Amino acid sequence: MGTEGDLVGGSAALALVPGADVPDAGGMQLTDVFAASLATIDSQGRAFRRADHRARMSLGLDAGARQLLVILVDGLGAIPLSEHFGHAPTLRSFRDSMRSIHTVVPSTTAAAITAFGTGAHPGATRMVGYSILYNMRVMNLLAFDDGPAPEQWQSQETHFETLRDEGATCAVISPPSFAGSGLTRAALRGAHHVGALSWNDRIDAALAQLRQGVDVVYLYWSDIDHAGHSRGVGSLEWVSALEEFDAGLSSLLRRLPRGVRTILTADHGMVNIAQNTIIDVASTPELAQDVVAIAGETRAVHVHARRGSQEAVRQRWREFLGERAWVIDPAVSQPLIGAGDGGEVIGAALVLMRERFGVVDSRTQSPQAIAMPGVHGSLTSEEMRIPVIELS
Secondary structure, three states, X not given: OOOHHHOOOHHHHHHXXXXXXXXXXXXXXXXXXXXXXXXXXXXXXXXXXXXXXXXXXXXXXXXXXXXXXXXXXXXXXXXXXXXXXXXXXXXXXXXXXXXXXXOOOOOOHHHHHXXXXXXXXXXXXXXXXXXXXXXXXXXXOOOOOOOOOHHHHOOOOOHHHHHHHOXXXXXXXXXXXXXXXXXXXXXXXXXXXXXXXXXXXXXXXXXXXXXXXXXXXXXXXXXXXXXXXXXXXOOHHHHHHHHHHHHHHHHHHHHOOOXXXXXXXXXXXXXXXOHHHEEXXXXXXXXXXXXXXXXXXXXXXXXXXXXXXXXXXXXXXXXXXXXXXXXXXXXXXXHHHOOOOHHHHHOOEEEEEOOOOEEEOOOOOXXXXXXXXXXXXXXXXXXXXXXXXEOO
């Protein structure tokens, strides 16, 4: 825990984004989940430096485990899950013990998984969105294509690096193509990577690692997020993805070795938006004036302005968007994104969309990205609230 001035959330955050769902100062967030989960392991004389017993108790997690399995379900927010428990009988059986906590700002995968993997907020990791402006081009922080080395861009030590140095064994289970991806290197470096594609294959891989005695296993699943982006939260495809995940989870729990503590969480939630609520910078002169590039994503926009025009651009965006967005000077964004250099990456403004609005730029974004019905990144409860469930 930092000093009061370092804390994310609370009254300082609400002063910037009145009406948003942000954590209380010192409240449980995604940054606390890994350290709290580590504290469930009875280390038998080994002291895991990053284990946080206060966070474990705050999240209601039981101690005394021999091994840890953490399942991170991309896009499975606490509110969409709660609204669809009827399609997830396994998860529904844990609804009374589910904790609803906050993810980080912006509520998006690159920022959130790095926060999970390091315990640090985006201000410190510089993983401040889906994309950033790097050397005057928009770079995807999931891939880092033609960009800096992820280890240099995101220099915060990961939990897995610390555990490795302490002699613990760790495995990350995700698609084979993720083994050397930018996000894996930025957020999860230090663990052995095990590649598997289907949900059932990943379950088998996780069980194999646990039976081999691996101390900490991280299991990632993203089909629910993909269905939400392509078809929308609550669509037939989204519900089918949730049902498939839940059925596999039931099988996993039946086959777990004894002594494994299993914790489920997510990186963010999601909201559905309509095309008529999306504003295109390319066709909106009030927003395009003096703007050199747009990065981030539809619900959490980075606005990069010509030198000397930053304040004028922020004011025009505030006047045009009105109650549709919070337009924030990144220089004062610490109560939202945390302390560090991350604010300098964002540009002239961080624009977090309210209700169900979005901002895009058709000059640089693909029609497919603009057309996605399910999006996230901003500060609604549906995007910010994530589950923490002790499954075993």
